[in-house]
Amino acid sequence: MTIATQESETIAQNEPSSVGMATQRQLIWTKFTEHKLALASLVVIGLIYLVGIFCEFVAPRSPEHYDSAYTMLAPQPLKLWYTDDAGQTQFGLHVTGFSSQRDPNTLRRIFAPDESVIIPVSFFVQGQDYKLFNLIPANIHLIGAVDPSQPFYLLGADRLGRDVLSRVVYGTRISTSIGLIGVAISLVLGVILGGISGYFGGWVDNFIQRVIEFIMSVPTIPLWMGLAAAIPVTWSPIMVYLIITMIISLIGWTSLAREVRGRFMSWRNEPFVVAARLDGTSQMTIIGRHLVPGFVSHIIASVTLAIPAMIIAETSLSFLGIGLRPPAVSWGVLLQEAQNIRSLAEAPWLLTPGVLVIITVLALNFLGDGLRDAADPYT
Amino acid sequence: MSDKPLLSIRDLQVQFALREGTIRAVDGVDLDAHSGKTLCIVGESGSGKSMLARSLLQIVASPGRVTGGEILFTRPGQPTVDIARLDPTGKPIRAVRGRDIAMIFQEPMNSLSPIHSVGDQLVEKILLHHRIGKAAAIDRAVNALDKVGIPNPRQRLNSYPFELSGGMRQRVMIAMALACEPALLIADEPTTALDVTTQANILDLIADLQRELGMGVVFITHDLGVVAEIADEVAVVYLGRVVERGPVEEIFYNPQHPYTLALLSSIPKLGARRARGQRLRAIEGMVPHPLNRPKGCPFNTRCAEARAGLCDQVDPRNLELAPGHFAACHMRDPAIVGDAVGVSA
Amino acid sequence: MNVQPTLNAAPGPELLMRVKDLKVHFPIKRGILKRTVGHVRAVDGISLDIRAGETLSIVGESGCGKTTLGQALVRVLEPTNGSIDYFGKDQTGTDIAHLGETELRPYRSDIRMIFQDPFASLNARRRVIDIIGESMRNFGVRDERELESQVAALLRKVGLRPEYMNRFPYAFSGGERQRIGIARALAVHPRLVVADECVSALDVSIQAQTLNLMQDLQEEFALTYVFISHDLSVVEYISDRVAVMYAGRVVELSDTEQLFAAPRHPYTAALLAAVPRPDPRSARAKRPARLKGEVADPANRPTGCAFHPRCPYATDRCEAEDPQLRSVGSSLVACHHAEELMLKGVTVDAA
Structure with missing residues (x-):
């Protein structure tokens, strides 16, 4: 119930300070903000x-998307600077590729980072189609490889080659x-x-x-x-x-x-x-x-x-x-x-x-x- | 008055460093307590009287601490210690607490452990300060309970605090405080939570024990009636300062500070029946918030005699108006009001 | 619930409330099955008249039942037994002792209460205008502008600035809060105000302001006060008549002058003797006899006169026979020996 007649407004204006007029909610907030850890x-x-x-938007891919070529791939760190083919240092968000080979004894795939393969990364890229909240069709992702077909595993991949970050x-x-x-x-x-x-x-x-x-x-x-x-x-x-x-x-x-x-x-x-x-x-x-x-x-x-x-x-x-x-x-x-x-x-x-x-x-x-x-x- | 006071407080400062500012809970207090005498510290809530009492044992709760001044404690035949200089958690202060200076509080239930019997607590305390055997300590505990007038003291040793009434608990607290025969007892509103008839008994008890043990008593209270009954010396505190102090008869029959005068006239006096329509003389206004201390004399905002430009600007000095009778008021200062000392405007 | 006018006693023109044989018992429950093992007889058969315009004080030590009596009078509690006849403006008596909440509603605006604790009795989450205005809203003030001007007038009356009405209680000191509490009690033009220890939480200087205020308001609004207190000095100052309670009963009821000058009940005399007086010379002149023992347990009342275990004058008769409240001189006393005892009161010997 609020009482906001003109009279009370004029009184409020005449009051030099608003001592004691803070509502409980304001007081709680003031006290809460003193608690820095809680605020963080x-x-x-x-x-x-x-x-x-907004998980569909934040995730680079669908959680079910798998690629047997990249099983158990280690996380690819995001990098900013790279040397282009002409030997020039360039600026641009990217991850680097890798070469893979099979361990002859265990037949397990071993990935070695390959600094020469540059996979450009960008925010708000077009990628896989999804339905936001299962309703709105869209294909913009918060972050992803500019070319969706290239590997982009910020947190690595699992044993089926699914993107851990997306999952x-x-x-x-x-x-x-x-x-x-x-x-x-x-x-x-x-x-x-x-x-x-x-x-x-x-x-x-x-x-x-x-x-x-x-x-x-x-x-x-x-x-x-x-x-x-x-x-x-x-x-x-x-x-x-x-x-x-x-x-x-x-x-x-x-x-x-x-x-x-x-x-x-x-x-x-x-x-x-x-x-x-x-x-x-x-x-x-x-x-x-x-x-x-x-x-x-x-x-x-x-x-x-x-x-x-x-x-x-x-x-x-x-x-x-x-x-x-x-x-x-x-x-x-x-x-x-x-x-x-x-x-x-x-x-x-x-x-x-x-x-x-x-x-x-x-x-x-x-x-x-x-x-x-x-x-x-x-x- | 004996030559050397048991406890001599000079320019004591207790401050609380809060986020909103510093509260000067005790602001330059001078007091003396003597063996065998009772010093009453009287004031309203927020006057800092409890902080003053706690600072005497260095038990001011954080964030408050003693920031200046001295508390000289002299037990007969022993060197003087300055309690204000002692580390609040150190060994020397712990030797003083409980053994040399004992303290009792308003709510005895909070100071007694609910899960130990009265006897256990009493014996533990005695053993802590004295190198005697357990049997001797129990005898001493029985003795202490007997002294404070608890019937069947030996059986009572096995009682738990919740089994006792408020008055009995306060008696147990007094027994504990006095078990080590302290030189000084600090009593912080020990009878405020009690009924008048119980209060009368406890006050009598403290007076009897004081006479018997010859200890000094510092008694904190807001009740001027209690002061009149037990005090030898009285200190009136307001916003952390002693505005007036002196012998009890001087304070009650020749009060000088306007605050003391106002306090005395604002209480209804038993037996002085009012005529219809007669009113109490109330003190105007409220005690200022400790963060908002007025400049100059702390009482100037409520004082009927305050002189603008003086009382609200300059701290009054502490004047000795009669032997042992001090007041801090410009309007009683011969240098300011000439010879008209004691005549109120 | 019986809503019937009491016709047996024709009310005098000044009678406001007649309490008859009022009892409030609380069951003591023990164990998992919560079986009743006994009763705390907090109020155990009290009869008294409250006259219009007077201040009737109820005094006694903690546990004597004075607070319970006050709560029964304003019907926060339903009495176990007895009647409370309230004589409204039309002078017809209604027994409100056993009315339900809805039937009580008309009387809620006539009979009000001032609480002891100025902190706990104000809802910290509501503004002053809502606290004071709550009863106004409940009893007919619909227009918010009208409410506001009435609250402003009340605040002025109790010595607070009307601009403060939009503040929350935490912004006020104890004395100011008690003024808000008084304003709330007076908001709907009551006739009877029960004040339960309403100044005992306040400092002496604030206490004096509050007592003065209460007296002014009594004169202005022709209020009747039931003033519950343990502080005899305050009681002597404010009351016209005083009822002294012990173990759930009134042991003495008399005019203030009479009670303080010449108490008839040994308990009253002992209470008076125990009050510390702000006068060092008379306080030290002689130490009066003190009461021994503890206050009687209302769950376990002593036989005969409840005061006999502590009474210096007790005889075998006191132990066996329960004294009834009877007229002795101009007082009502419940003591077998009221006539013989020459008890000392307090006299005006203060300067």
Whole structure:
């Protein structure tokens, strides 16, 4: 409810300073920005989610595109300067080619960098066709070789010659969105059940709390494994994705429900709530206008802290081979493919998704910490 | 008054370096505490009285610290130590804390460990400072509880703090503070959270123990009634400064500083029944924010006698108006108001 | 819920509220099954009249039930037993003790409360205008311009600048917040204001300002105050009548003059003797006898007179027989020996 009559505007103009006029949101933001690590994490998380949203555009190729000529190709570093055929030093974004030969003993292909082969690279190049968000046909990619037929593997290739960068970028969409959707489901369950528990109290509260305790006491990995194993192999990747998300959030809601219940209980008898009751405000208005706005910031903070748990859960399940399965691409699926000593020794670039998981989880945790500290700006 | 004070504070400064600026919580305080006497430090919230008390043991919470001045502590027969120079985490200060100078706080529940019995905590403290056997330490603990008037002290050793009432907990705190027979007791609003009847008992207890042990007491409070009951000397603090100090009778019956005068007239006095329509004389305005200290005399923004161009510009000097009675006010300064000292405008 | 006018006692012209045999008991629950193992009898049978225009103080130590009584009077709590007859502007009494939230609504604007904690009682997320204006909105002010001018007028009345109405509570000091709390209580022209320890969190100089303000407002708006406090000096200053509570009951109810000059109940006398007085000479003249023991536990009331374990005058009768509140002189006292005791009050010996 905003009151912006002319009178209040003139008063605001006469006021020399705006002391005490900052809204809660402004205060939270001011306090949040003091937390430099959280601020940096916010940027990192923002970038990661942008990549996830626009993965078709960011990825140089489709994740399924393979080229048996380039299996297990090492990452090609981006370079700026090269010497052209005339011996002149030229400036231009490029990667260099390589020559390949077979090891006569192991029959494995060995790539040797060949500085003379220049593959020009550019931003916003035309490449493979794709449909953005599965809807809009397009063929512009953020980065790629000017000639799409030439090899361009910034993060190397896997054992089928697929571009690791493209696969990681596509994996970002699934892995990060599982976190979001999972948390959304947890949030709905948590707020409703926690709210009921905290508001009504009594035996309802008792019952819900015992259920939460029961769910929390069940060992998670075996439960997930059992549930995931029950998914029919014939189901489409989309269905599996949805089911996995639900399985994960089934456990995630409990801690959120406790948080909400605790807030409800401790605030129900706060003097300012009692005061609102005495002001003749109805129960629903008290909940909506006094209680909920008070803990939205806290909920946002705990939700931020819950997302990494979801991402880890998805990664672990997929890594164990009981979560998402190829052809779906997630960080866990990618890591599962890197699950042998050979890749560790010879193709460490296949572990890039693992690095990303760590960065994302850390950044989300820092962000959540920052939000939690800022959630109560009055202290 | 004995020749050498137990504790002599000179020009003490305690500052908090915050992002928004530096808060001068204690700003050039001079005080003396004597053995067997009670010094009351009285002030409103935000006056820095608690910081002053904490700085005496170097337990000011970060980011605050003692930035200047001296706190000379002289235990009879021992060399003088300057507590302000000691490292807050070092060994010398730890020897002073608890053994030579003990402290009790407003909320005893926060200073007692909830998971150890009263006896364990008391015995541990005694063993920390004295080289005696465990049995002897237990005897001493029983003795200490007995002294503070706790019934069945030997059984009470096994009680946990939550099993005791607020008054009993404060008695246990006093027993712990006095277990090592300190030369000085610092009490920071020890009775504020208690009911009047319990408060009266605790005040009596402190007075009795003081008489028995001959220790000095520095008592921090906001309650002028408590001051009148227990103080020998009184220091009135406002925004980190002592604006007036002197013997208790001087402060109550011959107050000089306008702040002391205003404080005394703003409290409803029990027994002095109001006539219908009579009003309390309130002090105008609010205590300024410590980041927004006024220039000159800290009280000039609320003072009825303040003279523009003087009080809001120049720091008043500390005047000795009567033996041991100091006040920092331009309007009491003979050099400024001539001979009209003590006559309010 | 019985909404019936009480006809048994014809209300005097000045009667505002009649409390009869009021009880508020809280169950003590233990164990996983939350079985009730006993009751905390916070308020245990209180009867008193509140007269229009007076300031009635309720004093007592922590745990005596004074806050619970206040919460029952404004109906934050539903009493376990008893009646609270409220005499509205038309002088008909309505028992509000057991009304539901909707039936209570008309009385919410008449009976208001000022809270103890000026920090916790203001929602930090709402602007001053929304805090003060909430009850105005709920009780009929629809026009925002009108609301704003009313809030501005109220702020001026309690000594705050009207320009501050768009600020949030964190911008104000404790004393200023308590003024906002007072403005909120007065926003809908109440008749009865219950002030629960409303100055005890404030510094002495701010306390004096607030008490003066409350007196001014009482005169201007013909308010009736129920002033709950543990501070006897403040109570003596502000009240017309005083009720002393011990273990959930009123042990003495009397005019302020009478109560302070000549208390009739030993507990009242002990309370008065315990108050530290800002007068070093009289404070040191002689040490009065102190009360021994602890405040009675409302979950485990002593037999007979609840005060007998601490009372210096207690006899066997006090241990066996529960004293009823009765008239002694001009006071109401619950003590078997009220007539014989010559108790010392406090007199005007301060300079």
